[in-house]
Amino acid sequence: MALDYRQMMQFHQQPIIREPEHTSSSPYHIRKRMNKVDMLEEEIYILRTLMEKTAESEQSFTSEMVVHISSLLDKKIYEYMKLNHGRRHSSYKSDLD
Structure with missing residues (x-):
């Protein structure tokens, strides 16, 4: 399902619930972080399709x-890379422990 520009702008302007700035290794915070990554992947896909x-x-x-x-796509990719880098770094760190 492709969105037209007006629908995309309405989708983009909706507030996104942000997780707290502190980091936690609790399953709740890990799950919440995964949801944000999944959301960003979806937004990136939608924006790329819309741009094409x-x-x-x-x-x-x-x-x-x-x-x-x-x-807009660049900003979302940057957010995604920042989150994904932190996730890879923390999993690498736990492998060392």
Whole structure:
């Protein structure tokens, strides 16, 4: 199911529940972190699909809409990489213990 630009902007502007800044190894916090990673993966997929369809319909990779969606996509990928790096680092650290 693809979203049009208006639907994507409504989806993007909805508040996201953030987990506390402190880190915890409790199963609750680990599960919550996994949910955030899953959510980011879904948002990235939606934005990428929307960007591809918009670029195709406008026949331009440099249209204002495509550039805007690409910028949102970059931010989500950055968030994902930051979370995923922390997850890999903590699992590597636990392997050393």
